[in-house]
Amino acid sequence: MVYGDGGQVSSIYWPNPYFSYWQNSRKIYNFSREAELDSTGHFLASDNATFDAADLGVAGVKFVALPHTDFWGFDLNNSEFLSLDACEAQCTGEPSCVVFQYKQGKGECYPKSLMFNGRTFPGLPGTAYLKVPADFNVPELHVHQWQTDDGLAIQEDIAGCDAAAPEVVMLNVSSTAKMSSNQGKSLWFYFYGFLSAFFVIEVFVIAFGCWLFSKKGILSRPSELLAVEEGYRMITSHFRAYSYSELQSATRKFRAEIGHGGSGTVYKGVLDDDRTVAVKVLQDVSQSEEVFQAELSAIGRIYHMNLVRMWGFCSEGAHRILVYEYVHNGSLANVLFQSTGNSGRLLGWRQRFNIAVGVAKGLAYLHNECLEWIIHCDMKPENILLDDEMEPKITDFGLAKLLNRDGSDSGLSRIRGTRGYMAPEWVSSLPTTEKVDVYSYGVVLLELMKGKRVSDWVVDGKEGFETDVRTVVKMIVDRSKHSNGGWVADLVDERKIETKGPDEVPGVKKLSILDIWEVALSLPHGGAIVVEYQMEKVKAPL
Secondary structure: OEEOHHHOEEEOOOOOOOOOOOOOOOOOOOOOOOEEEOOOOEEEEOOOOEEEOOOOOOOOEEEEEEEOEEEOOOEOOOEOOOOHHHHHHHHHHOOOOOEEEEEOOOOEEEEEOOOOOEEEOOOOOOEEEEEEEOOOOOOOEEEEEEEOOOOEEEEEEEOOOOOOOOEEEEEOOHHHHHHHHHHHHHHHHHHHHHHHHHHHHHHHHHHHHHHHHHHHOOOOOOHHHHHHHHHHHHHHHHOEEOOHHHHHHHOOOOOOEEEEOOOEEEEEEEOOOOOEEEEEEEOOOOOOHHHHHHHHHHHHOOOOOOEOOEEEEEOOOOOOEEEEEOOOOOEHHHHHOOOOOOOOOOOOHHHHHHHHHHHHHHHHHHHHHOOOEEEOOOOOHHHEEEOOOOOEEEOOOOOOEEEOOOOOOOOOOOOOOOOOOOOHHHHHOOOOOOHHHHHHHHHHHHHHHHOOOHHHOEEOOEEOOOOOOHHHHHHHHHHHHHOOOHHHHHOOOOOOOOOOOOOOOOOHHHOOOOHHHHHHHHOOOOHHHHHHHHHHHHHOOO
C-alpha cells in the first residue's frame, strides 16, 4: 500500500508475476527491485513504484483491509478456528508481523513477516490486513469489479475525498491474459522439449551401450548354449500334450474339416508356432486317460520318413484328440481314384512304384524295427498320404493294436478295418499278426496297378467281392501260367498316362503281385519285410 500526501491512497502495487524480469525492471539473478529513498522522504523504485515517507511518531497500529488479496509465503505461523480479533491480536503482538490474512468461515489466520508475491483476484478467498500507524488517516476503500468487452473495470469509491465523481480506473486485462496464456504455452513447450531431449539422449545411450557390449561379446551367447537351446526346442516341440483350448484355437473351433473316417474327424489347424497340423478328433474311445496316454507315448517316439509324424495329443475330460503333421497332397485315394475326365494329377508308373516301395518300408519299420511291435489293421489308400514330393506317408498307425514283440498282448484298443481290405483273420477269429497288414497292402498294390478299387473290378463276369481278394489273385496266377503276357494289360490303368507303362519298365511284371501274395499267404509270418525285399529286387533295374 502506497500513501501519498494529503492522506490519499494511490493503489496496491507489485509487478505482474507472469511478466519477464526485464518487463518488471528486475535483475535476472535475484528478481529484486532497485529503489532509492532520498533525504526529502521521496521513494523511487526501478519498477516505477513511488511514495513519500512521513514521520508520524509513536502512536500504535491499526489494520487496513485489502479484500481478495494474499501474499504468498513468509508465514510466521498459521492457526485455525480463530476469530478476526484474535488473529489481529496475534499480528499486533508480533513486531515482525507486517500483514496478516484471514479467511472468514474457516477461521484461518496467517501472520506474515514480508509482503511478497502478492496478488488480488476476485475469486480469491480471504482478506489481507495491512499494519499501519494508528494515527494515520486512511480513507475507507470500496472496490467494485465487473467484466466488460474491453477488459476488467474497477471503480474505486474513496470515502472522505472531495472528488466530485468516483474515480474509475479501467484495466485492460486482455493483453495480460494473453501474455499469461502465451507464458503457459511456453512453459509446456519447455517441459515437453526437455522430455523429448531426455528421451533422445536415453535412446542414444542405450544404442551405444548395446553396440559396445556386442562389440566386446558381452551380449553374444556361446554357440554351445545356442545349440542346447535349439535342441531343447526340438525336443519340446517333438511330442507333447496340448490343451483342448489350444487345439480349439488352432482349428478355429474345429471348422476346417479335411477328412472323416471310422475313427474320427480330421481338421486342419495352425499352432502358435505357425506349424500347420492335422487335428484328429477320435470317436468312441473307451480307454482311460492313463492307458490312452501310455499308448500315445510309445507312438510318439516313432519316426520314419514313410510314417506321418505325430506331434502331440489331448486327453482332457472326454476329449481324445491327436495332432499330426499336415501332409499337403492329401491321401492316395484322392489322387488314384479320381474321375476319368480329370487327368491333371494322374500318377505315373514310376510314382506308383515309389509309392509301393515307400509304403512297404513304412510297414516293415512298424512290424520289425520300431521299439514296439505295431500292426496297422486298416491299410488302405485313404491312410496313405502324399507329401510335396509325392512320397508316401502312412497315417493312423498304432490306434488299433499296440502289441509286445512276444505277441502276448491280445487286447485291441479298437476293432478296425475296412471292407475290401480286411484280412481273413478278422472274420475267422484267428490270432492277429502282421499278415493282416500284408494282406491289405496287397490289395493296395492291385489298386495302384489298376487305378480303381478292387471292389469295382469285373472278375469272370462278376463285379465286386465280399472280404477276400484271393479270387483276383487266383485269376492273375492262372493267366500268368497259361498266356503269353497279354493278360497284363487287363491289370493296368486304362487312363492315359504320359510316363512308361508297366511293360516298358524292367521287372514291373514281377511287381510282387505273384511273389508277395504267394509268400505272404503261405508263410505263417509273411511280414512286410518280405514286401520290402521284393520291392527292392524290382527297383534295382530302374
